[in-house]
Amino acid sequence: MSRMAATRDGYGDALLALADNPKVVVLEADLGKSTKSLYFRKAHPERTISCGIGEQNMLLVGAGLASSGFIPFASTFAIFTERAFEQMRNGVARPNLAVHVCGSHGGTHTGTDGSSAQSIEDLAIYRTLPNVVVMHPCDDVSTKALTMQLPELGGPSYMRTARNKTPVLYDGRENEIKIGKGVELIEGKDVAIIACGVLVHEAIAAAKTLEEAGVSATVVDMHTLKPLDGELIESLAEKCGAVVTAEDHSIIGGLGGAVAEHLISTRPVPMERIGVQDRFGESAGAEEMLEMMGLKSHHIVDAAKRAIARKA
Amino acid sequence: MGEMSISELEEMARKCRIEICKMTHRAQAGHPGGSLSEIDILCALYGRRLRVQTSNPKWEDRDRFILSKGHASPGMYAVLAEMGFISHADLESYRVKGGVCQGHVDMKWCPGVDFSAGSLGMGLSFGMGCAVAARIDGSSRNSYVMIGDGEMQEGSIWEAAMSAVHHELGNLKLFVDCNGIQNDDFCEVQMRMFDIPAKWSSFGWAVKVIDGHNMNEIVGAIEWMDTISDRPAVVIANTVKGKGVSFMENNPAFHGAAPSDEQLVQALSELGVSA
Ligand SMILES: Cc1ncc(C[n+]2csc(CCOP(=O)(O)OP(=O)(O)O)c2C)c(N)n1
Ligand SMILES: [Mg+2]
Numbered sequence: 001m002s003r004m005a006a007t008r009d010g011y012g013d014a015l016l017a018l019a020d021n022p023k024v025v026v027l028e029a030d031l032g033k034s035t036k037s038l039y040f041r042k043a044h045p046e047r048t049i050s051c052g053i054g055e056q057n058m059l060l061v062g063a064g065l066a067s068s069g070f071i072p073f074a075s076t077f078a079i080f081t082e083r084a085f086e087q088m089r090n091g092v093a094r095p096n097l098a099v100h101v102c103g104s105h106g107g108t109h110t111g112t113d114g115s116s117a118q119s120i121e122d123l124a125i126y127r128t129l130p131n132v133v134v135m136h137p138c139d140d141v142s143t144k145a146l147t148m149q150l151p152e153l154g155g156p157s158y159m160r161t162a163r164n165k166t167p168v169l170y171d172g173r174e175n176e177i178k179i180g181k182g183v184e185l186i187e188g189k190d191v192a193i194i195a196c197g198v199l200v201h202e203a204i205a206a207a208k209t210l211e212e213a214g215v216s217a218t219v220v221d222m223h224t225l226k227p228l229d230g231e232l233i234e235s236l237a238e239k240c241g242a243v244v245t246a247e248d249h250s251i252i253g254g255l256g257g258a259v260a261e262h263l264i265s266t267r268p269v270p271m272e273r274i275g276v277q278d279r280f281g282e283s284a285g286a287e288e289m290l291e292m293m294g295l296k297s298h299h300i301v302d303a304a305k306r307a308i309a310r311k312a
Numbered sequence: 313m314g315e316m317s318i319s320e321l322e323e324m325a326r327k328c329r330i331e332i333c334k335m336t337h338r339a340q341a342g343h344p345g346g347s348l349s350e351i352d353i354l355c356a357l358y359g360r361r362l363r364v365q366t367s368n369p370k371w372e373d374r375d376r377f378i379l380s381k382g383h384a385s386p387g388m389y390a391v392l393a394e395m396g397f398i399s400h401a402d403l404e405s406y407r408v409k410g411g412v413c414q415g416h417v418d419m420k421w422c423p424g425v426d427f428s429a430g431s432l433g434m435g436l437s438f439g440m441g442c443a444v445a446a447r448i449d450g451s452s453r454n455s456y457v458m459i460g461d462g463e464m465q466e467g468s469i470w471e472a473a474m475s476a477v478h479h480e481l482g483n484l485k486l487f488v489d490c491n492g493i494q495n496d497d498f499c500e501v502q503m504r505m506f507d508i509p510a511k512w513s514s515f516g517w518a519v520k521v522i523d524g525h526n527m528n529e530i531v532g533a534i535e536w537m538d539t540i541s542d543r544p545a546v547v548i549a550n551t552v553k554g555k556g557v558s559f560m561e562n563n564p565a566f567h568g569a570a571p572s573d574e575q576l577v578q579a580l581s582e583l584g585v586s587a
Contacts, residue, residue, distance in 0.1 A: 032496050114430065116428065117430060292409070
């Protein structure tokens with residue numbers, strides 16, 4: 001068994017590691033214990049700004065800090081970043097201020113808290129904002145690696161992390177993680193499964209099942225949804241001739257939307273999207289949610305077979 | 313509702329506290345602290361004041377109760393079970409797939425719930441909408457809302473506070489569960505709010521401060537609210553987070569953590585359940 005860890009811990013670790021840069025500041029909205037920004041707060045209380053339970057305030061305080069030469073990292077649950085969406089749009093993205101927002105507990109995998117907490121639209125909405133880099137890594141190592149690169153970015157970003165522990169894939173491989181570059185985890189020729197976050201692990205399991213059935217699948221960890229690694233997607237579409245996307249997010253506008261938008265004007269191939277089917281979640285365990293929402297590896301296997309069957 | 317006596321209300325609250333501990337223990341998740349701090353007020357409201365019909369939870373002319381701090385759902389579910397909106401067996405569905413007792417109170421899932429909460433800062437505006445609707449309908453029904461003290465930090469609360477006074481909504485009644493603790497820590501650490509009653513009076517609300525665990529004071533405050541008809545009224549209830557379970561009392565750790573097996577045994581014995 002590989003090591004298990006939560007991506008939110010990778011975020012917390014990265015903030016601590018970034019603290020050597022005196023311009024790095026951390027903003028909280030009463031969820032630092034959950035998003036793991038508390039690691040930074042404990043070590044550097046003087047550079048941690050508590051904004052109370054006030055997400056809209058937090059985003060714009062971040063914008064003011066960024067305009068004054070600081071590098072603010074603001075976090076709350078993915079769902080509650082959305083309350084400050086217009087602040088993000090008009091106060092952060094439009095002036096292109098480098099505020100780095102982290103939304104933890106994203107997706108239905110967040111489980112028994114129920115539908116009010118399960119953000120399934122964050123990736124879609126932030127992807128529509130000019131200047132904003134959008135990421136959803138699948139393990140703590142890649143989360144840390146991506147977060148460590150953010151001070152160099154010079155513009156705003158949104159990263160979704162998850163609540164629950166998942167297998168660690170990148171121990172000792174952090175150098176492979178670059179903002180905007182998908183990682184080919186498994187190479188295959190019949191179908192390309194492009195996934196992000198928790199569903200990367202389901203995609204890997206799906207590829208194994210497909211292999212047993214004589215189908216060779218590529219699996220890509222597309223941890224950055226924007227800017228999208230279009231080159232990789234085109235080359236995989238070319239090589240495999242069929243694509244499946246997989247995400248713990250609405251099928252509308254997230255990774256599936258991004259890949260479809262790209263392929264439709266470059267190299268259209270049969271494509272299937274695994275994601276939440278335009279509905280809200282409910283209270284259930286993390287694994288139960290994935291099953292209920294049609295996000296398990298067997299759903300990906302079926303989608304891969306459908307996509308392959310549609311090849312001309 | 314028939315008149316429940318003070319001692320009957322206190323007994324109802326004790327039973328609800330037991331259910332709150334059991335529910336969060338069973339789920340090994342959820343929010344006991346804020347459920348235990350709000351429960352005396354919820355019992356008094358339901359047992360003594362709210363005009364609702366358990367046989368017809370969607371009765372159009374019912375008083376509304378909006379638990380804006382929707383994470384404190386175990387308290388609400390325990391009261392709904394005591395009142396007969398749901399069964400005691402339903403309480404076992406808290407945070408369980410398909411259960412009426414969703415993690416946060418949800419009007420689509422649970423009979424007797426008037427608002428789908430979970431995101432803080434939304435219930436007062438919703439309650440104002442219900443109050444405006446009652447006025448347009450020419451109905452005497454009231455709209456009761458409960459928020460947390462941490463929740464008060466959301467800007468939207470103050471948008472609602474200002475507009476409810478502008479619209480002279482005498483049928484809007486608010487409780488603030490001032491337990492001094494929010495998610496990460498004490499409110500004093502996270503965001504100092506200074507003089508809370510003064511803030512509400514300066515917005516134009518009728519304000520009363522009470523001990524939120526003294527049933528006589530709670531019932532008195534509910535009756536006081538009935539006397540205010542020209543503007544919204546708020547009761548600032550000083551409470552103890554985790555009230556009734558010694559190791560949870562005033563302990564930020566029990567905002568969102570469930571009791572362990574041993575802790576449940578201790579909690580239940582403190583609440584008068586013999587092992
Ligand atoms: C908009 C929003 N931001 C953050 C949260 C996460 N959260 C849930 S409970 C809580 C603390 C609430 O404190 P308080 O209102 O004092 O509630 P109580 O002490 O009564 O439990 C927080 C920050 C949320 N539910 N909604
Ligand atoms: Mg509180």
